[in-house]
Amino acid sequence: MGATEVGRIVMLADLDYFYAQVEERRDRSLIGRPVVVCVYSGRTEESGVVATANYSARGYGVRSGIPIALAKKRLLGTEARFLPMDHEFYKQVSERVMAILKRNVDGFEQVGIDEAYLDVSNRVANFHEAEKLARKIKDEVWGSESLTLSIGVGPNKVIAKIAADINKPNGLTVVDDEDSKAFLSPLPVESLVGVGRKTAERMGQLGIRTVGELAAFDETALINEFGRALGAYFHRAANGEDEEAVQERGENESISRMVTLKEDTNDPKKVLEAAYTLCEDVVSKARERGLLFRRVGIIAVTTDLTIRMREKSLTAPTDDMQTVKRAVKEILEKHLGGNRQELRRVGVHISGFVRRMKGQSQLTTFI
DNA sequence: CCTCCACTCTC
């Protein structure tokens, strides 16, 4: 970048309908028909939800998060295929694609399995060159993986993300500095990262429906309504301002596992049996990474699908299975005891990581 | 300041 330039050029690359597209790639017979990748809960033959659907299926109203049974109803009479998630495989494909992205940029920040922010400020002189680079990246990914992606190019992460969303699949949208405000202004507030259904509703109460209206709203009032960090972020983002750096993310700061129980219950024995399996999972994950942890918690989803979390801090960092199981038992019994509601799902969560030093035992010595 | 936990969001 020239010394006079102050602006950045940031991209957001987003693999299109990722899981379903990967399935289309490995089985060409899927192409041209609705494809629905499912998370089966194991409770009954088809209980579970849709993880991702291809655009053919989306045409029938099939979206992420809807029950599989509902998706089947909507796709009745079509040649639709329903496939179980194959997370390991998607992860391998993702890693190969991310490697391609990485070698084309200076700054890289992966967000989830199918998205990454790319900082190309030092690699291209202007937005026109950035567009050419984006095209090259798309060609490379297509050439070696036969996958399409959508890329948004902008002066910062907020704009790049929205630009990528605006035109998919297989899109490429460039929004340069001068166009930012005009680009953002008419969009619904939900276009901004961090504004979901609930927040959009609250903004609606304030008479804010578009990003332009949000940009014009008093910042102090936003801070009052949404808190210091969020309020200030909404104000800046709506005005097209965002200084967030493109930065590689560190290690995860928590590990959790969750399962759907065979049947709704509040029998501690049944819930604990499931929870103990989850303990084994999370503890071995932590050990693989050489981590001790200070907090253990449970997640309980009741019959009416409300979610509760309970956690406690341990007196010392550990990765000892018995300690974890005891903690989980204690928290769970306390919760089930004071709660008549039956559970549908249960989860175990650990956090407060401390890297295990060489020679450090999991039984920390008290001084 | 720390702990707990609700809430929101994302893939």
Place this chain on the structure above:
DNA sequence: CCGTTTAGTGGAGG
């Protein structure tokens, strides 16, 4: 009709 995983903010209360 109903999953999974992780991050982050912020309020309440110690």
